[in-house]
Amino acid sequence: MPSNDERWLDAEAGPVVRPYALTQGRTRHAGASFDLVATVMATQAVIRDPGSLAPEHMSVLQLARAPTTVADIASDVDLPLGVVRIILADLRELGLVAIRTPVVMAERIDKHTLREVLNGLRGL
Amino acid sequence: MDYGVSDPASGNPRTSSQYRAIKILLAGGFGVGKTTLVGAVSEIRPLRTEEPLTEGSLRTDSTVGVEGKTTTTVAMDFGRISLRSDLVLYLFGTPGQQRFWFMWDELAIGALGAVVLADTRRLADSFPAIDYFERRAIPFIVALNCFDGARRYDKEDVRMALDLEPEMPIVLCDARSKESAKEVLIALVEHVLITASEEPLSGIA
Numbered sequence: 001m002p003s004n005d006e007r008w009l010d011a012e013a014g015p016v017v018r019p020y021a022l023t024q025g026r027t028r029h030a031g032a033s034f035d036l037v038a039t040v041m042a043t044q045a046v047i048r049d050p051g052s053l054a055p056e057h058m059s060v061l062q063l064a065r066a067p068t069t070v071a072d073i074a075s076d077v078d079l080p081l082g083v084v085r086i087i088l089a090d091l092r093e094l095g096l097v098a099i100r101t102p103v104v105m106a107e108r109i110d111k112h113t114l115r116e117v118l119n120g121l122r123g124l
Numbered sequence: 125m126d127y128g129v130s131d132p133a134s135g136n137p138r139t140s141s142q143y144r145a146i147k148i149l150l151a152g153g154f155g156v157g158k159t160t161l162v163g164a165v166s167e168i169r170p171l172r173t174e175e176p177l178t179e180g181s182l183r184t185d186s187t188v189g190v191e192g193k194t195t196t197t198v199a200m201d202f203g204r205i206s207l208r209s210d211l212v213l214y215l216f217g218t219p220g221q222q223r224f225w226f227m228w229d230e231l232a233i234g235a236l237g238a239v240v241l242a243d244t245r246r247l248a249d250s251f252p253a254i255d256y257f258e259r260r261a262i263p264f265i266v267a268l269n270c271f272d273g274a275r276r277y278d279k280e281d282v283r284m285a286l287d288l289e290p291e292m293p294i295v296l297c298d299a300r301s302k303e304s305a306k307e308v309l310i311a312l313v314e315h316v317l318i319t320a321s322e323e324p325l326s327g328i329a
Contacts, residue, residue, distance in 0.1 A: 035230075035233065035234060036147070036214075036216070036230065036231065037145035037146070037147050037214050037234075038145075039143050039145060041143075067143035067210075069145050069212075069214070071169075071171060071202055071214060072169070072204070074171055074172070074173075075169040075170055075171050075202075078170075078172070079172070080172045080173055080174045080197065081171060081172065081173040081174070082173065082174050083174075102144070102145050102146075102147075102234055108320065109146065109236050109316075111317060111320055111321075113144065113146070113211075114236070114313055114316060114317050114320065115317070116207070116208075116211060117146060117207060117211070117213065117236070117313050118310065118313045118314065118317070120207025120208060120211060120213075121205075121207065121213075121306055121309050121310050121313065122310060123207075124165070124205070124207075124302075124306055
């Protein structure tokens with residue numbers, strides 16, 4: 001069995017190779033980790049140099065023009081979550097997206113928000 | 125490459141600061157109706173995730189012919205309920221098999237709370253989920269999915285069988301019904317509100 005420390009995928013990894021080719025084989029992203037429901041938002045209305053980005057990076061960036069979440073983006077682009085996290089981390093490093101930890105991560109959800117959720121559910 | 129000024133904190137009128145995404149977990153044994161409930165009350169969305177095969181899963185998954193395979197694809201769904209444009213609930217059905225518990229840890233961080241969906245014919249299937257949330261002090265309620273033909277148990281019998289505290293809400297539901305699924309979520313949020321009220325203020329000795 002290969003060592004657990006070895007995260008590079010090889011040819012025997014089968015179909016996972018193709019999505020991870022988008023990430024140059026990386027299976028872990030750089031920088032701070034982010035939650036499934038972390039909010040993602042493009043920081044610039046216009047991309048100055050779209051040719052420098054891979055199509056998948058551009059797709060993710062397009063989806064983030066309005067506030068969205070990591071989970072929503074992964075579902076929309078139909079790529080594995082791990083790949084989407086790496087793409088998002090790349091875009092963050094380039095300063096093209098801001099990724100915000102949900103408020104609820106930092107502290108317990110406040111009562112005001114809980115009541116808003118309750119009212120929202122009752123109104124469905 | 126010129127990406128220009130890219131300070132996300134300044135100069136951008138479109139802000140994500142008001143967008144609130146709130147997680148609710150839905151747990152329970154395999155086939156208990158988690159996906160049905162999520163689908164009844166929300167827009168269901170597919171998600172693919174790839175996870176390293178653990179030693180434990182290597183024992184249970186046949187890896188004959190793919191000995192070099194070190195990750196496995198886990199397909200999961202989540203539900204999305206827009207309560208308002210800036211307030212969105214995300215329902216994550218936690219994979220039932222015990223070998224996916226590593227995913228629960230990520231899902232549980234910051235979650236509003238959890239619903240343990242139980243089938244009275246297989247109550248024991250919900251023990252692991254109940255243990256998990258109790259140990260991590262994650263507020264949860266139990267929802268009994270009343271399948272057609274399922275024997276109707278008395279709630280208090282179920283409470284005893286599951287060894288639940290007297291104040292723990294147990295609700296009966298039909299996972300196929302939007303109204304019923306909605307009532308389950310309302311019961312959870314009400315429970316979390318009550319629990320939050322009872323907690324002493326932090327920082328006060």
